[in-house]
Amino acid sequence: MKPFPTIKYATGDATRPVSDGSAVIVHICNDIGGWGRGFVVAISKRWKSPEEAYRLWHAGNGTPFALGEVQFIEVEPQLWVANMIAQRDVRRTGGAPPIRYEALRLALSKVAAFCAEKEATVHMPRIGCGLAGGDWAEVSRIVDDELGAKGISVTVYDFP
Numbered sequence: 527m528k529p530f531p532t533i534k535y536a537t538g539d540a541t542r543p544v545s546d547g548s549a550v551i552v553h554i555c556n557d558i559g560g561w562g563r564g565f566v567v568a569i570s571k572r573w574k575s576p577e578e579a580y581r582l583w584h585a586g587n588g589t590p591f592a593l594g595e596v597q598f599i600e601v602e603p604q605l606w607v608a609n610m611i612a613q614r615d616v617r618r619t620g621g622a623p624p625i626r627y628e629a630l631r632l633a634l635s636k637v638a639a640f641c642a643e644k645e646a647t648v649h650m651p652r653i654g655c656g657l658a659g660g661d662w663a664e665v666s667r668i669v670d671d672e673l674g675a676k677g678i679s680v681t682v683y684d685f686p
Contacts, residue, residue, distance in 0.1 A: 533666060533680045540565070540683035541572045543649035548604040552637055552650045554658055556613040556624065557593055559584035563616075564657045569607060575599050576607040583609070594632035598640055606646070608637050613658045623659025627668060630654060634672035647679040 536544065543549045553565050561570075561577050570577045579599045584591050597609040610633035613624045630653075641648060653669075654660035673680050 532674060533669060533682055535682050535684065537686050538683045539568070539685060540649055540651045541568050543605070543647075543681065543683075545647050545649065548606075548641075548644045548646035550598070550606045550608050550637060550641055550644075550646045550648050552608040552610060552634070552648055552653060554612045554625065554630065554654050555580060555609045556616050556658075557591070557611050558615055559591075560616055565651050565653075573599075573601040573607070575601055576609060580609050593626055593629035594636075596633045596636045596640075604644075604646075606640075606644075608633075608640070610634070610637070610653075612654065616657065618659065625654040625658035625660035625665075627660070627664060630660075630665065631668050631672055634668060638673050638676045638678055641673070641678045642676070647681065648673055649681050649683065651683055651685070 561580055576599045583597050589595055593611050595611045598606045600606050612626055612630040612633050614626050615624055652662050654665045655662045669680055
């Protein structure tokens with residue numbers, strides 16, 4: 527079996543990825559159209575278009591707005607933000623956190639295809655582990671399976 531890149535960790539701002547070429551910033555969105563807490567605040571401070579595109583998407587413009595779907599917004603030349611729907615609602619239901627791991631897996635498989643086409647690297651905070659309530663051990667396994675195993679370089683940024 528061919529070895530694949532492991533996740534690289536860096537201290538910094540995930541909205542300012544360090545990359546020599548094309549890059550995709552990935553993050554998790556909920557499936558109810560809410561935008562305003564968590565990492566999306568940092569995205570909106572840098573660019574308005576990801577939030578605008580997400581709100582239009584939720585309103586019914588574009589691909590189906592559902593768990594596992596992804597929207598790619600070019601925010602600068604060779605830099606995209608991937609709005610991934612991988613969170614059910616914004617609160618725990620029946621003791622389960624809002625993150626949906628299978629939806630994350632599906633969304634990241636779509637990110638991998640996009641990155642292969644664009645020859646892009648992936649940059650992110652510890653997605654799904656803040657407001658979505660996910661477990662980084664599980665999320666990082668999914669990231670390795672869906673991106674690393676396909677040769678996509680991933681950098682995770684921890685804000686200082």
